[in-house]
Amino acid sequence: MSFLVIDGVTYSYENKKQIIKDTTWKIKEGEFHSLLGRSGCGKTTLLKIASGLLQPDQGAVFLQGEKVFKPSPEVGFVFQAPTLLEWKTVIDNVLLPISLKRKPTIEECERASSILKIMKLDDYHTHYPTELSGGQQSRVAIARALIKNPSMLFLDEPFAALDAMTREELQDDLLTLCQNHMITVLFITHDISEAVYLSDHVAVMIDGQIAYDLKVTLPKTRKGENRYSSTFNALCLTVRNVMNGGMT
Structure with a gap:
């Protein structure tokens, strides 16, 4: 059974131009799906x-079989x-989703420390966002998203502003975290190689509709050398042809 189901969704801003047109998409539990487009x-x-x-104008979204009305x-x-709070330390930024409602428990503080260690930030607990690089800030944002042990992650171009090497490191860290914790992912990007490297499936969106669904045939556990394989290059070319309006 699908974990997330987008079923016949349409949407228009202020009842004007239709932005999403009768779109259906399904994601199974533990899968990493990327949505790619101009x-x-x-x-x-x-x-x-x-x-x-x-909320869609028509259609519906279901998460684990329950209709979605709010996050x-x-x-x-x-x-x-x-979007880190500059006046709060790294550890406090990670714990923010909890501290907005109540005081974090000792166990939750320990979990935050554990996630920061995984994100290679175990020496930065008391630093402030302005003392961090762009890549480190992105790591804190991912750690904050994971603090409540979510079953699903939504990511909207989280690495777009980073340099190539930092971006690749974060891609690998994100994949490891999601696979280790069986997290289902919907990832938005405009970068073809990023989408192919990260994903089990890549959906290409053109003019408000899913125009193509690519099943990525790389090994589930990705390694840096996968980025240079003939299979990887062929998959990227297929996606590029679709985005350019060509044949696959």
Whole structure:
């Protein structure tokens, strides 16, 4: 059974131009799906609908069989900008989703420390966001999204502003975390190689519709050398041809 189901969704801003057009998409538990497309194609709008941040005009979204009307406490979000609070330390930023409602428990503080260690930030607990690099800030944002042990992650171009090497390191760390904790992922990007490297499936969105579904045939556990294989290059070329309106 699918973990997340987007079923016949349409959406228009202020009853004007239709942004999402009768779109259906299904993600199985533990899968990593990327939604790829040119700027303005509707991919971020679809993510907001899938996560409950927006309600569709028609159709519905189901998470673990339950209809989605608002963001679930079972999901985590990571956006393009880390949106960290500059006056709070790294550890306090990670614990923010909990401390907004109540005082974190000792166990939750230990979990935050454990996640920061996995994200290679175990020496930065008391640092402030302004003392961190862009890559480190992104790591804190991912750690914050994981603090409540979500079953589903929604990520909207979280690595877009980073340099190539940092981006690749974070891709590997994200994959490891999601696979180790069986987290289901919907990831938005405009980068073809990023989508192919991370994903079990890549959906190409064109003009508000899913135009193509690519099953990625790379090993489930990815390694850096996968980025240079003939299979990887062929998959990237297939996606590029679709985005360019060509044949696959």
